[in-house]
Amino acid sequence: MxxxxxxxxxxxxxxxxxxxxxxxxxxxxxxxxxxxxxxxxxxxxxxxxxxxxxxxxxxxxxxxxxxxxxxxxxxxxxxxxxxxxxxxxxxxxxxxxxxxxxxxxxxxxxxxxxxxxxxxxxxxxxxxxILEELQAVNKLSSEFTQMRGGAEIEIDGKTYNLSSIAPLEQVPDREKRKAASTAKWNWYAEHRERMENIYGEMVQLRTTMARKLDYENYVGLGYANMNRTDYGPEEVANFRRQVREHIVPIAQQLYEQQRERIGVDRLRYYDLSFRFPDGNPTPKGDPAAIVAHAEKMYQELSPETGTFFRILQDQKLMDLEAKDGKAPGGYCTYINEYQTPYIFSNFNGTSHDIDVLTHEFGHAFQVYSSRNQRPMEYNWPTFDAAEIHSMSMEFFTYPWMEGFFKGDTGKYYFSHLASAFRFLPYGCAVDEFQHRVYENPDLGNAGRNAIWKEMEAAYLPHLDYSDNDHLKDGTFWQSQGHVFNVPFYYIDYCLAQICAFQFLLRDEQDHTSAWADYVKLCKAGGSKSFLELVKLAGLENPFEDGVVKKIADRVRERLDA
Known part of the structure; x- marks a missing residue:
């Protein structure tokens, strides 16, 4: 290296x-x-x-x-x-x-x-x-990214972007977080027409490509582009069914507990990010202090992670803080000829700073561990397997959270685990939305928004947008970049979350065994298919009937405790 x-x-x-x-x-x-x-x-x-x-x-x-x-x-x-x-x-x-x-x-x-x-x-x-269609989709994707990266949202004389506004949506003062959330969604409302049209053009272009390549619609081409070799839409639909049956009811109980905890009559969209009456857990320290504790954490977790985090620091392979003009979100990518990963995020003073640091480090540690795999296809696994590494790393680092959160540590543990659990219905809603859209590519903007409202009713019935005309129209999906830029890349998070929960439960029982299987999984890279990697790591297949319920019940017990 x-x-x-x-x-x-x-x-x-x-x-x-x-x-x-x-x-x-x-x-x-x-x-x-x-x-x-x-x-x-x-x-x-x-x-x-x-x-x-x-x-x-x-x-x-x-x-x-x-x-x-x-x-x-x-x-x-x-x-x-x-x-x-x-x-x-x-x-x-x-x-x-x-x-x-x-x-x-x-x-x-x-x-x-x-x-x-x-x-x-x-x-x-x-x-x-299909070359012209690919080029056109790329240009639309860049336009979407630049539009969001250049967002300027003014509140009380200050200007925020889509990353830096997040802390304002988590303050105890309900009117202030409503104002922040409203300002953010007003920005989306102002850009709604162009965003909807960008996506509509993308759907048409992708459908045209699929038909030129003799697919019935883009669903088959989308799965092929995601390199899914051992499962298809039928298995995914069955997985989503299990989430609706076994996860959604528990998630709704968690939302009701949140409503009671923060003391509101109805849990509105601007309340969702506010988890505790005395405020959300936040990192105690500036970005430099966070990185310093992360270095200590990874040195103590294992020799491999300690050495690797030092490399990331020494070679300046991380850009972590939110800045004007910076693209929103977080990611890890790999620079092949230098055999180095790179971590990108937007620290904004919320607990998400720690989540993204552990999550993207999981990706980075995996690709570093498999950097010598050949051919280059094997440096990364498919997205579904790749997210196991990232989500599991969030759990493997639990013992060090007190160094980040101090007195907020207990709140962080509950909030993080509950958020991981509550994510599953949302992830499935995003996935089914995309299936429905590409199976019906001529619906138009209103038709796509109507599908999203159906998804919210099925997976996220707690949502209350009664005082926001923009969100009432079924437009929330427009804030999800994956929908635009990487079609069908979202159920991967849900499948991986069920696997990561298994690593959490195993780690509590026998850390040495769980960590050894995790490292084995990382070193395997993309040399096997998703289900083969799941088996290699000693995990249960999330598609199998009964697995989702079993994991849901065990995580629920842990949350109740």
């Missing part, structure tokens, strides 16, 4: 013409390989070419998202939006060469089944006929 810092990482726009010529030459070598060793060498060369493009993209994207107003990296992001889709043809050609290779059996034995299962699923996700 390189020891230079991220600001020193070289960014150079890739010469796609030159790289494509090199790629095609190696592809010929792969197809015509006389021996399996020749074929393996060709795969490794292809990996190297693809990694160089991914490296440039990720360095540029990180610097762009740190400051969406930076004209240079904004132009580079626009360039990638237009030009990166052409590399999809490289990937499809490569996968065909693998699947049709005369040495396929030996290659499969060398690299494992997952590469070939992924190739089979991905083989029909691109043809040159």
């Amino acid at each position: 390189s020891q230079i810092t991220f600001p020193e990482f070289e960014y150079k726009r890739p010469d796609l013409d030159q790289l494509e010529n090199a790629f095609q030459a190696v592809l010929v070598e792969l197809r015509d390989a006389e021996t399996v060793n020749d074929a393996i060498a060709a795969v490794e060369q292809i990996d190297s070419i693809r990694a160089s493009v991914a490296t440039a993209y990720n360095i540029g994207y990180i610097r762009y998202s740190i400051n969406t107003r930076d004209s240079f990296y904004r132009e580079e992001k626009d360039w990638f939006d237009t030009n990166l889709p052409r590399t999809e043809q490289w990937r499809v050609d490569y996968y065909r060469a693998l699947l049709d290779n005369p040495h396929r059996e030996a290659l499969q034995k060398h690299f494992g089944d997952q590469l070939f299962d992924s190739a089979r699923v991905s083989i029909n996700t691109f043809r040159p006929e």
Whole structure:
């Protein structure tokens, strides 16, 4: 691993013409390989070419998202939006060469089944006929990101963005948090027409791509793009049913307890983020103090995590604080040629600062642990498995929370676990919403909003928007970036949460065993499918009937305690 810092990482726009010529030459070598060793060498060369493009993209994207107003990296992001889709043809050609290779059996034995299962699923996700649609979706996605990154919300003479306004929505004074929440949603209301139209255009473009690739609608193409090799919409629908039956009723009890706890007659939308009458748990210390305690925490958790957190600090591989012009949200990405992850977040003084630090560290620790996996497809698992690492890390770090929260620690434990539990219905609502939208792509804006209102009635019946005309119209989904930018990436969090709950319960019984299985899972990267990784980690399959109920009952017992 390189020891230079991220600001020193070289960014150079890739010469796609030159790289494509090199790629095609190696592809010929792969197809015509006389021996399996020749074929393996060709795969490794292809990996190297693809990694160089991914490296440039990720360095540029990180610097762009740190400051969406930076004209240079904004132009580079626009360039990638237009030009990166052409590399999809490289990937499809490569996968065909693998699947049709005369040495396929030996290659499969060398690299494992997952590469070939992924190739089979991905083989029909691109043809040159959909290039223009991909480019158009990318541009719309960037417009959406820039719109949210540039949000300016004025309250009492001060200007906030979508990240920094969050603490104001959690203050004990109900009128003040109502004012903050109303101001935020007024910003969404002002941009509603454009946001709805962006999404409507995206739905049409994705539907057009799906039909050009001979799918009935975008659902099948969306699942293929998510590389889901061992389950489909039927299994997901059954999982959502179990959440409705076994999770939603308990979640509603938690909301009712919250209403009683904070002393309001009805739990309105601006009350949801306020959990305790004397205020929410908040980190005690500035960002530097948070990072200092995180270093202590990871040194004590395990030798591997201690060494790794030091690397993140020394190489400046984190940008954690909210700033004007910074894209909202948090993520972890991977810079292939430097073999380094990067953590991006927006600290705003709420408990979410700690959640995102542990969550994204889980992603980063996983990809660092599997950085030497080959081919590059195996550095990351699919999103569903990847979220197990992140969500489980939130639980593995529980013993160190007192260092962050001091007297608020007890409130944090309850709030964090209850929030993880209450997330499941929301995550399923987002997922079913997307299925319904792409199964009915011609509905229009009002039709899509009507679907969201149905989802709220089924999964989130506690919601009360009676004094907000914007949210009453079924528009809350417009604040969920995944819906726009990564279709069908959301049920992954729900599946992973059921797995992470299992790690929590196991960790309490036998930390050594649970941690060993977690590290084993991280090192496996993406070398196996989702359900194979679940089995490898000694976890129960969340799709199996009865598993959701069993986990829900055990977590409920813990919350009651």
